[in-house]
Amino acid sequence: MRNNLKVARIQANLTQQQLAEKVGVTRQTISLIEKGKYNPTLKLCLEICYALNKTLDEIFWVEK
Numbered sequence: 001m002r003n004n005l006k007v008a009r010i011q012a013n014l015t016q017q018q019l020a021e022k023v024g025v026t027r028q029t030i031s032l033i034e035k036g037k038y039n040p041t042l043k044l045c046l047e048i049c050y051a052l053n054k055t056l057d058e059i060f061w062v063e064k
Helices: 005-011 016-023 027-035 042-052 056-060
Strands: none
Touching: 005 027, 005 042, 005 056, 016 027, 016 042, 042 056
16 A cells, blocks of 8 residues: 655654654554555544644545
C-alpha cells in the first residue's frame, strides 16, 4: 500500500518514534506503514491523520 505518511510526518517535524508515541503504536509499525508493508486499520489511519493534522485523502489516498 503506497501512502504519503513519510512526507506528512517529515512536514510535521516528527520522528517515527514521536509519531508512534502520539498514536500509541511502535516505531516499527510506523516504519512498516511508510514502506507499504503494513496495512493499518481505519482507526489507526484516523489517529495518524489527527496527529499530523491531515486528511485521510492527503495521506492514504491511492491513485489507480
